[in-house]
Structures are given as structure tokens and as C-alpha cells.
Amino acid sequence: MTNTKAEYNAFLAECPSRQLLDRISNKWAVLILCALGGDTSAAPQAMRYSELARLLVGVSQKMLTQTLRALERDGLLTRTVTPTVPVTVTYELTALGLSLHHLTRGLRQWAQHHMPEVLTNREKHDARAS
């Protein structure tokens, strides 16, 4: 394989990696990867649709379904249907999804960890502006 970093450049609008970056830098995609990657458990885990919907507070059914489908199509997760009554649908990260998870976990942890500093910065900024 040739050097893919030279071939693809997300700074360019027409590059496919721009659209892929758009897909993976999206709060719902990030939170789905965090959930399946094991941020709330000891290790990566398969989760049912209903479990994801409950964990990602505020996500609409349409947005969750769309994001899961896109991540499945890109090969970041697998969707498994088990013929129980009613059927059980579970989602699990692939190796590719797991390779992205350490970055999405980092984003979530960064946001949570630096929240107090950002809140202080906003107050200072708004005080200067007024």
C-alpha cells in the first residue's frame, strides 16, 4: 500500500476523507463508539439498540438509527439480529471501530476533564465583552 496520508487530505472539500472525518467527528458517532468501546464497562461490549438509546440521553430514534447504519456501512461496527421473540438486535465494534475508539474516548474524557477550565474561560470572555 502506498502512503495513504499523502493521497488523502481532509483539508480538501472533495477528498473522501473530509466526509469520513465529518462522520466520525460528530457527537453521536463519538458517543456510540464510547459506549460500545467500553467507556461505561470494563471492556468493549455488544449492546442492544434499546441500551444505546437509553445510555445516549436525548438522542432521537432517527438520529441513532442513521448514525448506526452509517457506522455499520463504513465497517466500524457490526449489527447482529438474533431470532428471539421479539428479535434482539445487537451492535459491536469491529477491529476498525476499536482503532478509532481510543480517540473518541479521548475526546469525551477531554471534554469532561477540561469542563471547569472552559466554563471559567467563558465567564472571563463574557465579562471582557460586556
Add this chain to the structure above:
Amino acid sequence: MTNTKAEYNAFLAECPSRQLLDRISNKWAVLILCALGGDTSAAPQAMRYSELARLLVGVSQKMLTQTLRALERDGLLTRTVTPTVPVTVTYELTALGLSLHHLTRGLRQWAQHHMPEVLTNREKHDARAS
């Protein structure tokens, strides 16, 4: 400082870290951090508005201005106005912005590096679906 990870949880809709995660997981914010963080140069660099607009191909003036303002308010970058004729406006990452840059650079590199694999996954997926 107490454990901020326990205090903030981006899985919760009402948590401020959810909104912060939304702001930083956004392709324009990611690409601005990549640009100022030095992905296209040897080291972090100050850049003029016009340079950013040129590098981030396809970004609208409105979106670029909005994203820069939000990142400035959060304390991720500084905006400096130099009274030249016409005035020069430059943007530069703060230490906080630099601490996020290694994650946004990782996202961009991940997208560029895994693009061939994702394209193959999409083809396979669409072939199965049809």
C-alpha cells in the same frame, strides 16, 4: 480539584460536557485545531483568517467565523488584532487548545489513513444489500 470525570458525563443530555463535546467533535473545529496545531507546518503556528479560509476548502465565512468565536470563548485559541492597514487578525492555539490538538490530529490522520479500508467496507456492504 475533585474528580471531574465523576462530575461531568457527556452521555447525559443536560451535562455541559455534552455541549462541549458537540463543539469539539465537529469537522470545522477539528480542522481549525489541526491547522493551528501545525499539521501543515513543522510546529503550531499563528494563522490569519484568510489563510484559514483558504486552507479549509469549502468552509463558509459564516461557519468559519462562528467556529472561531466559539473556540475563542472556550479558551482554545486567541484572536489578535494588529493595527496594520488593513488590520491583520491572527489566531493561535492556547495551551488548552494544544492539549486538544493531539486528539483532533489523530482523528484527521485516522480518517486519511483508514480511507481505503472504509471504501472497501462500503462496497462490500452495498453489494450485500443489493
